Amino acid sequence: MPSKNKFYVTTPIYYVTAKPHLGSLYSTLIADVLARWHKLKGEKIFFLTGTDEHGQKVAQAAQQASKDPKAFVDSFIPAYQDAWKTYEIDYTKFIRTTDPAHIMGAQHFVRHLLATGDIYKDSYSGWYCTPCETFITPKEMEKDEVQPLCISCTRTTTKVAEETYFFKLSAYQDKLLKFYADNPNFIMPKERLHEIISFVESGLKDLSISRTTVKWGIPFPDDAEHILYVWIDALSNYITGVGYGNSGDEENFNFWWPADVQVLGKDIIRFHGVYWIAFLMAAGLPLPKQMLVHGWIKVNEQKMSKSLGNVVDPMVLQTTYGVDPVRYYLMRYIPINQDGDFSIESLERAIEKDLANDLGNLLNRMLILAEKNNMYTIRHSVVWEQSAINLRDECLNMLTEVLNHMEDCMFHMALARIWKFIHQVNVYFHENEPWKLAQTNPKLFEQVLSATCHSLRTIGILLSPIMPEKMAALLMSLGVSIDQHKNILQELVQNDWHHTFVLLKTAALFHKPETEKKMEQPEIAEKQKEQEQQTYITIEDLIKVELVVGTIEQCERVEQSDKLLKMQIDLGDKGKRQILAGIRQSYAPEELIGRQGLFVINLKPRKMAGLESQGMMLIAKDATGKTQLMSPAQLVPNGTRLQ
Ligand code: ME8
Numbered sequence: 001m002p003s004k005n006k007f008y009v010t011t012p013i014y015y016v017t018a019k020p021h022l023g024s025l026y027s028t029l030i031a032d033v034l035a036r037w038h039k040l041k042g043e044k045i046f047f048l049t050g051t052d053e054h055g056q057k058v059a060q061a062a063q064q065a066s067k068d069p070k071a072f073v074d075s076f077i078p079a080y081q082d083a084w085k086t087y088e089i090d091y092t093k094f095i096r097t098t099d100p101a102h103i104m105g106a107q108h109f110v111r112h113l114l115a116t117g118d119i120y121k122d123s124y125s126g127w128y129c130t131p132c133e134t135f136i137t138p139k140e141m142e143k144d145e146v147q148p149l150c151i152s153c154t155r156t157t158t159k160v161a162e163e164t165y166f167f168k169l170s171a172y173q174d175k176l177l178k179f180y181a182d183n184p185n186f187i188m189p190k191e192r193l194h195e196i197i198s199f200v201e202s203g204l205k206d207l208s209i210s211r212t213t214v215k216w217g218i219p220f221p222d223d224a225e226h227i228l229y230v231w232i233d234a235l236s237n238y239i240t241g242v243g244y245g246n247s248g249d250e251e252n253f254n255f256w257w258p259a260d261v262q263v264l265g266k267d268i269i270r271f272h273g274v275y276w277i278a279f280l281m282a283a284g285l286p287l288p289k290q291m292l293v294h295g296w297i298k299v300n301e302q303k304m305s306k307s308l309g310n311v312v313d314p315m316v317l318q319t320t321y322g323v324d325p326v327r328y329y330l331m332r333y334i335p336i337n338q339d340g341d342f343s344i345e346s347l348e349r350a351i352e353k354d355l356a357n358d359l360g361n362l363l364n365r366m367l368i369l370a371e372k373n374n375m376y377t378i379r380h381s382v383v384w385e386q387s388a389i390n391l392r393d394e395c396l397n398m399l400t401e402v403l404n405h406m407e408d409c410m411f412h413m414a415l416a417r418i419w420k421f422i423h424q425v426n427v428y429f430h431e432n433e434p435w436k437l438a439q440t441n442p443k444l445f446e447q448v449l450s451a452t453c454h455s456l457r458t459i460g461i462l463l464s465p466i467m468p469e470k471m472a473a474l475l476m477s478l479g480v481s482i483d484q485h486k487n488i489l490q491e492l493v494q495n496d497w498h499h500t501f502v503l504l505k506t507a508a509l510f511h512k513p514e515t516e517k518k519m520e521q522p523e524i525a526e527k528q529k530e531q532e533q534q535t536y537i538t539i540e541d542l543i544k545v546e547l548v549v550g551t552i553e554q555c556e557r558v559e560q561s562d563k564l565l566k567m568q569i570d571l572g573d574k575g576k577r578q579i580l581a582g583i584r585q586s587y588a589p590e591e592l593i594g595r596q597g598l599f600v601i602n603l604k605p606r607k608m609a610g611l612e613s614q615g616m617m618l619i620a621k622d623a624t625g626k627t628q629l630m631s632p633a634q635l636v637p638n639g640t641r642l643q
């Protein structure tokens with residue numbers, strides 16, 4: 001089939017019972033990054049986001065606020081639109097389920113399902129969880145339970161007994177299982193597919209898709225006693241948003257549907273991976289190509305959520321830290337395939353270390369040095385020195401790996417790989433001592449600047465979907481402009497270092513968080529207090545500790561843990577050891593491989609996250625929580641004991 005060169009991406013539509021929080025931003029940001037990434041490939045983009053405004057949950061919240069439901073939902077819309085605008089969320093359309101076009105489309109969808117015979121009327125009696133807007137299936141209840149708790153959110157449920165329209169979900173069990181088997185990449189990350197398969201395998205009951213005891217919703221076609229169950233209303237936004245059910249828009253709908261990627265959190269995977277797919281199968285519509293399911297942002301081990309009241313307001317966060325640094329932090333340090341803890345501490349560390357020190361300073365040093373020597377136009381070399389050739393090869397290696405990670409939507413891996421390259425560029429710049437070359441060898445001086453500019457150009461383009469504004473500034477300071485209609489990634493992969501750069505002085509891209517501006521971190525003060533309480537040990541105590549120099553040969557993340565890295569350490573004549581350390585927030589594994597460190601090797605082996613750690617690595621943490629690996633200032637043979 002000829003490719004349409006299009007990319008259609010969606011986010012969940014959020015319940016408008018409050019303004020957006022960091023969790024809602026996270027899903028929306030992932031979709032934005034994907035959309036911008038595909039734009040770099042020259043594809044046409046449709047990016048749909050919006051709000052889920054009907055149903056019992058919203059109606060109850062409106063009632064509590066003594067407001068009419070429509071006035072209540074209207075009051076939050078500016079907060080969503082402002083937040084998305086501030087965070088550079090470049091959506092194509094913001095859909096509201098109260099939009100007339102959506103209402104028409106959703107009714108059309110249900111009429112279609114009625115016509116195919118997949119809907120019948122009966123009575124329903126059971127339990128309902130309002131916060132999740134979900135019916136509790138008998139399987140999810142303990143036997144003889146009086147009032148079950150919701151298995152998803154553990155809150156109390158309410159009894160519902162009413163006449164309802166059912167969708168024949170049970171008829172789709174085999175078709176769904178076949179679909180999953182035929183499309184193993186349908187759900188990313190792949191682990192999440194098993195969850196769906198076992199839910200479907202355990203048996204599907206027909207699904208109630210209308211309510212009579214709730215009034216705030218879309219009228220059921222030709223039966224005004226009923227309103228649409230909020231999930232069938234909400235899910236259909238993904239098709240109504242591109243024109244389904246609205247005459248005149250068929251061409252638009254046929255062009256964009258099916259969605260290429262649907263982004264969602266793991267809490268709503270069943271609605272998307274099972275119900276939504278079955279509805280579409282019943283309607284005979286094409287199925288979405290992929291669902292990208294992410295984990296939860298947590299605060300102190302708890303899911304960040306409106307109902308738990310532990311939310312972080314992205315609008316407050318950006319006033320202190322800026323938009324692009326928050327975007328970067330979320331994409332790099334909340335791995336998409338697992339839950340991630342949000343902390344101010346690690347956000348500040350990311351800004352200081354990765355953005356201000358590693359990337360910002362590199363650009364700055366290069367620009368200042370060029371200016372000092374009146375070099376504003378940097379020409380490429382015809383013959384490159386070996387060190388520049390090596391850097392150029394590394395640039396291509398990095399690109400290849402980053403492209404793969406981005407195809408897998410492993411954003412955190414892509415970013416770690418880009419940062420490894422940034423380190424290499426820093427080393428190249430430093431080792432070539434261009435400030436000396438400026439006096440002794442102007443030609444080579446220009447070459448070092450040129451190699452650095454070429455590297456920064458690639459870095460800036462690759463990072464532009466993550467930090468659009470900062471990378472636009474970076475590229476502008478190099479005199480680079482991007483042609484929106486070309487596949488720029490394809491050009492990058494050619495890795496031709498033949499550009500001329502016209503430098504423009506620019507304000508520093510990133511600022512280290514200033515101490516007086518930093519947000520509250522009470523836990524840090526506690527830690528400092530603990531450290532201040534000194535007690536003495538004797539020299540005999542000290543020599544009991546066997547402290548040895550070793551080289552980190554291998555290093556990888558421990559899947560089950562947000563904090564741990566697993567390392568293989570070469571201790572020379574003392575052999576090899578597996579050692580685990582809680583430094584994952586400070587170092588990407590690649591950064592550590594090949595480096596020397598100091599290790600306690602006679603500590604009793606202990607299990608961490610189910611793995612044995614045969615010693616301990618020495619690290620230092622400063623007051624901001626930044627971790628530093630302790631290493632000898634110069635290379636020392638592995639196995640050397642400290643004295
Ligand atoms: O479920 N971490 O809306 P909702 C990461 N209206 N993501 C989070 C999060 C967190 N702590 N908290 C929320 C609904 N999210 C329905 C969806 S779609 C047809 C209807 C994100 O307001 C995540 O994507 O409860 C989650 O799936 C979504 O917000 C739920 O938002």
Ligand code: MG
Nearest residue numbers: 015131132267
């Ligand atoms: Mg929710």
